[in-house]
Amino acid sequence: MDSVTQAALGAAVAGVVAGRQCSPKVLLAGAALGTLPDLDVLIRYGDPVSDMVKHRGFSHSLLVLLPFSLLLTWLWQKIRPSQNGLSFNRLWLLIAGCLMTHPLLDAFTAYGTQLLWPLPVSVAVSSIFIIDPLYTVPLVVMVLASLLWRRKMAKLCGIGLAISGCYLLWSVVALNIVESRVEQQLANTPLAERPVFITPTPANTVLWRIVVLDGETYWEGLTSLLDSDPTIDFIAKERGQWPWDEKPKHLQMLEQFTHQFVKYEQDGDALLATDLRLGIVDYLPFRFVLAHQTAEGSWMAEHPVQLESPNVRPKHLPALWLRLLGNQDINADLCHVKECPLPPLKSGV
Structure with missing residues (x-):
């Protein structure tokens, strides 16, 4: 705190x-x-x-x-x-x-x-x-x-x-309510046994963020205790994979610390790892450059560098408030659906 x-x-x-x-x-x-x-x-x-x-x-x-x-x-x-x-x-x-x-x-x-x-x-x-x-x-x-x-x-x-x-x-108590809601929705779906992370969104215990790992994809959703419909609209996002057979010690430390809730991505010749637990939607503050690609195409570990946190877009602040109050129509705006390769996951998939 x-x-x-x-x-x-x-x-x-x-x-x-x-x-x-x-x-x-x-x-x-x-x-x-x-x-x-x-x-x-x-x-x-x-x-x-x-x-x-x-x-x-x-x-x-x-x-x-x-x-x-x-x-x-x-x-x-x-x-x-x-x-x-x-x-x-x-x-x-x-x-x-x-x-x-x-x-x-x-x-x-x-x-x-x-x-x-x-x-x-x-x-x-x-x-x-x-x-x-x-x-x-x-x-x-x-x-x-x-x-x-x-x-x-x-x-x-x-x-x-x-x-x-x-x-x-x-x-x-609120966490247990959300856990029960998530468990019921994921039952009998391909994500039933996948690792799940649940956390409240900033400064409240009404609107909660859920992240589910699914190989090279992770599913993210928001649910409010004020929702009239408890169904969570999960959005699929690319999680990626570490392309190098060797895992630098800092990546191993990060994976252990986050219980594998890490996103991998390549930005130019740099390999990035991001903690998926801390933050919300695309505002994930703990992003690190851990390796880079040489001219020969091989990978080389480097001294970790933390990237600057993305600035929160002002338009998302009132959207988060409306989502907290139970407005489920703005999930797409908050989760950047246009960047998501897969459709929302519904119970029974």
């Missing part, structure tokens, strides 16, 4: 744990602790693919943050033993809560979070977008309100956590 959300979450957690000892300084400390795991973005691993794959790694691991919180608690008690007003156990619970709720929230997004690093386990529930005001606003409002009504700081922070927590729970 974004830094504002994580700071607000950390402040709210700190306020609840501190209870009567809550103060503006406690909220500020909680906000700082809540954003601390994301400082790993300052680490450069040598190339954009490694930076992407290794983000949310050791700094988001519960196996690292738990002992780190104990260390911070011990240091704070040793440096300022009489100025925090909290027992060692309460202070440890506060620090651990602020640090560990950060990766736990991140795990609900589509990116993937290595909660058990160094074990090769990445958790991505994919029920909430990386920026969702409906989750963030209750936290921010209640934290700010607690600064005005200081006698009720802990209570107000708790209310913010409860509202946002209910919204997060709803996102999981």
